[in-house]
Amino acid sequence: MEDLAHGTRDKRGHWRPNKPLVGVAPIYALPPQPLKVLRWLPEYLFPWNTLFALSAVLYTIFIVPPVETVQVVAWGWVLWLLACNAIGVFLFYGAFELRLYLQRAQQGRFKYNPAFPADSPNKTFWFGSQTRECILRTFLSGVPVWTAIEVGMLWAYANGIAPWLGWADHPIWLAVLMFLVPVIHEAHFYCIHRLIHVPVLYKWVHSVHHNSVNPSPWSSLSMHTVEHILYFSVALWYLIIPSNPMIMVFALHRAGYGAIPGHFGFDKMELGRDRAVDLHAYAHYLHHKYFEVNYGDGLMPFDALFGTFHDGTAEGDRLMQERFQQKKQQRKTPTAPI
Ligand SMILES: [Zn+2]
Ligand SMILES: [Zn+2]
Secondary structure (H helix, E strand, O other), X not given: OOHHHOEEEXXXXXXXXXXXXXXXXXXXXXXXXXXXXHHXXXXXXXXXXXXXXXXXXXHHHHOOOOHHHHXXXXXXXXXXXXXXXXXXXXXXXXXXXXXXXXXXXXXXXXXXXXXXHHHOOXXXXXXXXXXXXXXXXXXXXXXXXXXXXXXXXXXXXXXXXXXXXXXXXXXHHHHHHHHHHHHHHHHHHHHHHHHOOOHHHXXXXXXXXXXXXXXXXXXXXXXXXXXXXXXXXXXXHHHOOOEOHHHHHHHHHHHXXXXXXXXXXXXXXXXXXXXXXXXOOHHHHHHHHHOOOOOOOOOOOHHHHXXXXXXXXXXXXXXXXXXXXXXXXXXXXXXXXO
């Protein structure tokens, strides 16, 4: 498939889509714009949020042990969940890594940065390899923290600590909540993300994730353990929001599996000769490239409100540079003596 029909490549080989990113989802428009919302809904639901909701339903039915078992924390079921989460991540992340980065099935078509991390060993990373460090951080810290928070929450539900509503009694509220899980995720992620960009936390915590300036699938959960704890603590909101273990699992799957879309490094994945699926990767790719833009992906309007939104166009570059210059100028201007 011809990627230049959908975007442009500069002389350094960096590709950008023709279509600018939208900074604010139409759900916030005033006065309300129902037609725009209807047109936006498929993009919101497909493919990712529907996929993660479906994985949460199947996981809750077939993997999560019965309530009597999770009432008491025991190694057997904890290790079972850890193994299932590790296998799930290995298969899901591994499939994209295999297709896009090992087989290079579509070579560099739709790839934002023309370089493949494996082609240039980098001493910043353990063993000089971005992929190796990212895989190790994912399985040594990411999946265990995810599982620990999941275990804690299941235990809390089973012991009456987390408010548990049944689907039969509260179908509408739970359906609405299911729809809102990605919005809650985005609000939580935006807040913790701004927090870990505070210089001292950035240096000790978040810089680990940003070492992947040219991200690939395994970069998704390559984080410092403190960031893993903050990131997966999105499930703790369900200690106060009356809901259901399935919805809490959806929140964890949205965080755990949902980290990958922003880190593909590709805008689209080709499916055959003439078809390609949009991967929704560009907003977060720009965050990895420029650091101080797109802390979220536009589902919450915070970046647009606080002036950190980058729409991916040349005009977006210009506005960003202007903002960086202003910041630099402010730092240089001495404060008046009192
Ligand atoms: Zn990232
Ligand atoms: Zn960041």
